[in-house]
Amino acid sequence: MLDANPTANPTNNSTGTRPAEAPADHPRIRAGKVGILLANLGTPDNHDYWSMRRYLNEFLSDKRVIDYSAWLWQPLLQLVILTKRPFTSGAAYRSIWNEEAGESPLMTITKDQTRALRDSLTETYGDAVMVDFCMRYGNPSTQSKVREMVEAGCTKILFFPLYPQYAGATSATANDQFFRALMEETWQPTARIVDPYFDTPAYIDALAQSIERAYGAMENRPDILVCSYHGVPIRYLMEGDPYHCQCQKTTRLLKERLGWADTEITTTFQSKFGPEEWLQPYTVEEVARLAREESKKKIAVCAPAFSADCIETLEEINEEIRESFEHAGGEDFTYIPCLNDDPAHIAALAGIIRANLGGWL
Ligand SMILES: C=CC1=C(C)c2cc3[nH]c(cc4nc(cc5[nH]c(cc1n2)c(C)c5CCC(=O)O)C(CCC(=O)O)=C4C)c(C)c3C=C
Numbered sequence: 531m532l533d534a535n536p537t538a539n540p541t542n543n544s545t546g547t548r549p550a551e552a553p554a555d556h557p558r559i560r561a562g563k564v565g566i567l568l569a570n571l572g573t574p575d576n577h578d579y580w581s582m583r584r585y586l587n588e589f590l591s592d593k594r595v596i597d598y599s600a601w602l603w604q605p606l607l608q609l610v611i612l613t614k615r616p617f618t619s620g621a622a623y624r625s626i627w628n629e630e631a632g633e634s635p636l637m638t639i640t641k642d643q644t645r646a647l648r649d650s651l652t653e654t655y656g657d658a659v660m661v662d663f664c665m666r667y668g669n670p671s672t673q674s675k676v677r678e679m680v681e682a683g684c685t686k687i688l689f690f691p692l693y694p695q696y697a698g699a700t701s702a703t704a705n706d707q708f709f710r711a712l713m714e715e716t717w718q719p720t721a722r723i724v725d726p727y728f729d730t731p732a733y734i735d736a737l738a739q740s741i742e743r744a745y746g747a748m749e750n751r752p753d754i755l756v757c758s759y760h761g762v763p764i765r766y767l768m769e770g771d772p773y774h775c776q777c778q779k780t781t782r783l784l785k786e787r788l789g790w791a792d793t794e795i796t797t798t799f800q801s802k803f804g805p806e807e808w809l810q811p812y813t814v815e816e817v818a819r820l821a822r823e824e825s826k827k828k829i830a831v832c833a834p835a836f837s838a839d840c841i842e843t844l845e846e847i848n849e850e851i852r853e854s855f856e857h858a859g860g861e862d863f864t865y866i867p868c869l870n871d872d873p874a875h876i877a878a879l880a881g882i883i884r885a886n887l888g889g890w891l
């Protein structure tokens with residue numbers, strides 16, 4: 531009989547036990563730890579052509595992101611898009627790269643968030659929990675991190691995609707990859723997935739506090755706050771993806787929490803890719819339209835769909851979209867950073883994790 535009680539056995543170690551009466555080569559019985567695996571989108575290992583091409587190829591070959599038939603899409607992707615975009619996107623990454631750490635800001639911030647959550651959760655649960663992160667595309671891969679957790683004795687894994695709003699192109703594909711990783715495991719850990727959290731009061735509160743802080747530091751109050759969300763094709767909404775509704779609701783909850791009028795805040799969508807119509811209004815056009823209005827010369831922009839600053843916020847919003855606003859006659863543009871490792875954000879995420887661990891610890 532196998533002895534699954536790790537504390538009752540002299541051969542106990544941090545990753546598991548071996549029954550006292552079992553032969554020396556008997557597989558270890560796992561320690562019964564709980565793994566908490568944070569997941570974000572992923573980022574290139576470097577900004578050179580081949581690193582960019584590898585990353586974009588994996589990302590843009592994902593059917594959850596671009597759902598065209600592979601027969602039509604792959605020749606276009608391989609022969610046209612992946613010959614040009616690695617150069618343009620590589621240059622954009624170079625402009626925001628964390629040279630000191632040799633990695634992209636998304637990677638640095640995800641590591642910071644993981645450290646802060648590990649500190650918070652091990653304070654409560656000790657070494658009964660293991661906290662780490664993985665990426666959907668590139669490194670560290672979801673599969674490698676699931677493997678590490680299982681090896682370290684995790685019999686349960688809570689998987690947490692760090693996207694406040696659900697989208698097939700983000701949350702669902704992260705979950706798909708997690709389930710693919712579980713398929714590889716002989717002794718599969720029990721798994722839970724954290725829900726989207728756009729309407730969790732602590733998340734809305736953390737967002738509101740970051741905006742109040744930014745507004746408090748400005749000499750003149752902005753005329754309007756633009757909440758710019760990453761876009762998706764409008765067709766995805768028509769096919770049932772709730773992302774658009776969850777973005778609209780995020781802005782509404784934020785407005786209510788701030789106690790603002792409808793005219794002080796608006797929702798837009800950025801990062802359009804390809805010829806299809808995407809969710810609108812497009813941020814880049816909307817900020818130019820606002821700049822042409824006499825009463826909207828001063829704006830602030832925040833990005834509530836991103837749990838961490840990345841190329842889409844630091845380069846696209848703070849460089850391209852700022853330029854569009856200023857070029858159209860706008861006078862004052864403030865980018866309000868993502869929540870990153872802000873203590874209120876970490877406390878909100880830790881609260882969500884604790885609620886999802888119910889009955890496990
Ligand atoms: C082509 C289709 C794309 C869809 C649909 C899409 C949805 C989507 N993406 C995010 C979050 C992020 N996207 C990031 C980068 C990025 N996104 C696309 C394309 C689509 N995204 C591309 C091609 C890229 C790479 C950069 C570029 O070449 O423009 C990132 C940043 C990664 C980083 O390293 O900094 C994030 C985060 C969301 C939330 C979303 C839909 C809800």
Ligand SMILES: [Fe+2]
Pocket residue numbers: 760801
């Ligand atoms: Fe994207």
Ligand SMILES: [Fe+2]
Pocket residue numbers: 801841842846
């Ligand atoms: Fe972009």
